[in-house]
Amino acid sequence: MIETTPAVGWYVFGIVPSDAAPAPGTSLVERGPLAAVAAEVSLAEFGEDVLPERLNDRAWLEEKVRVHEAVLQSFVGATPVVPLRFGAIYHDVDDVRRLLAERGERFEAVLERVTGRSEVGVKAWFDPAQVTRPAAGTGREYLQRRSKELSSARDATAVASEAHARLAAAADAAVVNRPQPRELTGRDEQMLLNGAYLVWDGDDRFATEVAHLAEEHAAAGITFELTGPWPPYNFAEDDA
Amino acid sequence: MTALAEQVTLVELVDRVLHKGVVIAGDVTLSVAGVDLVYLGLRVLLASVASLEEEW
Numbered sequence: 001m002i003e004t005t006p007a008v009g010w011y012v013f014g015i016v017p018s019d020a021a022p023a024p025g026t027s028l029v030e031r032g033p034l035a036a037v038a039a040e041v042s043l044a045e046f047g048e049d050v051l052p053e054r055l056n057d058r059a060w061l062e063e064k065v066r067v068h069e070a071v072l073q074s075f076v077g078a079t080p081v082v083p084l085r086f087g088a089i090y091h092d093v094d095d096v097r098r099l100l101a102e103r104g105e106r107f108e109a110v111l112e113r114v115t116g117r118s119e120v121g122v123k124a125w126f127d128p129a130q131v132t133r134p135a136a137g138t139g140r141e142y143l144q145r146r147s148k149e150l151s152s153a154r155d156a157t158a159v160a161s162e163a164h165a166r167l168a169a170a171a172d173a174a175v176v177n178r179p180q181p182r183e184l185t186g187r188d189e190q191m192l193l194n195g196a197y198l199v200w201d202g203d204d205r206f207a208t209e210v211a212h213l214a215e216e217h218a219a220a221g222i223t224f225e226l227t228g229p230w231p232p233y234n235f236a237e238d239d240a
Numbered sequence: 241m242t243a244l245a246e247q248v249t250l251v252e253l254v255d256r257v258l259h260k261g262v263v264i265a266g267d268v269t270l271s272v273a274g275v276d277l278v279y280l281g282l283r284v285l286l287a288s289v290a291s292l293e294e295e296w
Contacts, residue, residue: 012264014261015262062250065250065253065254065257065258066253068257069253069256069257082262083256083260083261083262084261084262084263084264085257085258085259085260085261085262085263085264086257086258086261088264099264110262121252177255180251180255184251185251227252230256233256233257233260233261234256234260236260236261236262237262
């Protein structure tokens with residue numbers, strides 16, 4: 001039997017207002033005020049029979065994850081976007097329009113919520129080797145004691161939750177994710193905080209708060225790392 | 241950029257692109273959203289991220 005169906009599907013990256021400019025390499029599938037940012041993909045690559053195997057191919061996965069991010073990133077600071085999770089693939093354009101029809105209200109609510117805002121990530125790291133000796137020179141003992149204190153789970157949690165609360169107060173919305181373990185980060189420092197914040201574009205308060213935290217905790221061996229702006233991955237659900 | 245830095249960046253991306261964003265379940269033709277990453281056998285990287293989420 002000869003296979004006559006063209007083996008392609010429509011990969012949907014995210015949802016934008018229909019007046020947005022499409023990202024390079026994608027087209028907009030419009031319906032009413034909304035548009036899906038979509039691209040045709042080969043089912044030889046993304047079909048459900050081959051996908052599980054593909055996902056185990058680190059090089060393939062990395063390439064596709066980077067494409068997904070690059071497409072959504074192109075809207076940051078320009079157009080609000082609702083990021084979809086990696087791998088939403090439809091057989092044809094009508095299916096994509098049906099998605100817009102069925103979920104339109106929810107997409108519009110999220111778009112409204114993220115308009116004029118971007119996601120930024122903040123990670124706090126603890127490195128015992130960076131604990132500063134106090135000026136009075138009580139020296140080694142103090143350093144060891146302080147290191148021990150901070151490496152205890154309770155203090156790490158306290159620093160993380162205080163920092164998160166202050167950052168959340170300077171943001172429009174906030175999500176705290178579990179800190180990544182060392183085997184994932186590949187770093188010697190311990191991750192204390194892994195937060196995501198929805199911040200108004202052009203608002204300095206958040207960056208100022210990060211700088212204050214960094215200054216206050218530097219002597220304790222804690223550094224703060226800011227990433228982004230990101231598409232609002234952590235704020236894409238309308239119930240969040 | 242060092243290999244280590246690249247890995248950190250990939251972890252950061254995987255954390256968002258594969259674990260956040262709107263999940264389209266049910267009406268989507270094909271989706272990895274429903275695939276439990278624990279069972280994908282992606283050695284260190286994804287297995288760790290996935291089991292992390294479960295604990296959390």
